[in-house]
Amino acid sequence: MTLQTAGIHHITAFVGDAQRNVDFYAGILGLRLVKKTINFDAPEVYHLYFGNEQGSPGTIITFFPSPVGRRGRIGSGQVGVTIYAVPVGALQFWEQRLAEYGISVTKGSRISEPYLSFADYDGLRIELVEREEGPLSKWSFGGIPTKYAIKGFGGAVLYSSNPLQTSETLVHTLGMEHIADGDGYTRYRTNGELGNIIDLKTSPVPLGAGGAGTVHHIAWRAKDNAEQLEWSRHVQSHGHRPTPVQDRQYFNAIYFRERGGILFEIATDPPGFARDEAPDALGEKLMLPSWFEPHRAAIEENLTPIQVREIEVKQG
Numbered sequence: 001m002t003l004q005t006a007g008i009h010h011i012t013a014f015v016g017d018a019q020r021n022v023d024f025y026a027g028i029l030g031l032r033l034v035k036k037t038i039n040f041d042a043p044e045v046y047h048l049y050f051g052n053e054q055g056s057p058g059t060i061i062t063f064f065p066s067p068v069g070r071r072g073r074i075g076s077g078q079v080g081v082t083i084y085a086v087p088v089g090a091l092q093f094w095e096q097r098l099a100e101y102g103i104s105v106t107k108g109s110r111i112s113e114p115y116l117s118f119a120d121y122d123g124l125r126i127e128l129v130e131r132e133e134g135p136l137s138k139w140s141f142g143g144i145p146t147k148y149a150i151k152g153f154g155g156a157v158l159y160s161s162n163p164l165q166t167s168e169t170l171v172h173t174l175g176m177e178h179i180a181d182g183d184g185y186t187r188y189r190t191n192g193e194l195g196n197i198i199d200l201k202t203s204p205v206p207l208g209a210g211g212a213g214t215v216h217h218i219a220w221r222a223k224d225n226a227e228q229l230e231w232s233r234h235v236q237s238h239g240h241r242p243t244p245v246q247d248r249q250y251f252n253a254i255y256f257r258e259r260g261g262i263l264f265e266i267a268t269d270p271p272g273f274a275r276d277e278a279p280d281a282l283g284e285k286l287m288l289p290s291w292f293e294p295h296r297a298a299i300e301e302n303l304t305p306i307q308v309r310e311i312e313v314k315q316g
Helices: 018-028 091-100 163-173 225-237 290-302
Strands: 008-015 032-039 042-051 060-065 078-086 106-110 113-119 125-130 152-159 177-182 185-189 197-201 214-222 251-257 263-271
Touching: 008 018, 008 078, 008 152, 008 263, 018 032, 018 042, 018 060, 042 290, 078 214, 091 113, 091 125, 125 152, 163 177, 163 185, 163 197, 214 225, 225 251, 225 263
Parallel strands: 008 060, 078 125, 152 197, 214 263
Antiparallel strands: 008 214, 032 042, 042 060, 078 152, 106 113, 113 125, 177 185, 185 197, 251 263
């Protein structure tokens, strides 16, 4: 069986204050908070999921907020830049919108593709690129017309301590196609419409350190549980050591660290975020897995309340 991931399923990062995280990704970027839950391995910490109207694979960015956590350092062994795709013709709208909120933006180009570059409140690096591919988002918030709204991931820039080994994994394990080189990067494509373009920096960069403002892992798509088991065997056959399947409620996950130091996950598309909330009520309530329900009162008391709200533009 030949396996090829359709692209990015989700990206998970560390941040500081939870409300500031919601304000940035929902209030300014206009993503939908599709799930409010906890870190199953550390229930004193939120796990927040943002995406398109239904949290489709290829649109989901997730966060572990911790106001007392250390600040991270972006470097090798990480996703260095998270890239979002917007409709063709939308970059001018976003340049103006980000400026209105006091977000410093720079323009650049990589492998002949223009982008807007900026950082969130914790220093996580983000780029916006215009792409024809991918359906328009149906979610509108904070005055963002759907014709300009973020579709989902355009892709990611990977920082590896061993780019040759990471390239080997992208092509021969994950089934990506090498399509271009330039500006110190190698570009790969998968067969999906979103999260399908991956740029790998061709030279090693200094080692990163986990903490607020850095990506913890990047997850790749498996179409279902059966294919995920195929992925587990396939990954092992290429010399990696995947974990057993982990139940993450909204997808199942296996993890392995590729030889350039980046933590990879392979996550199933189903069951999705509507398994425990109505589609029109996603993200409104703190959702807990069954084994944490007996402790709901204590968990909720320990978490700082958060809300999705519209953000006022900066004056002057």
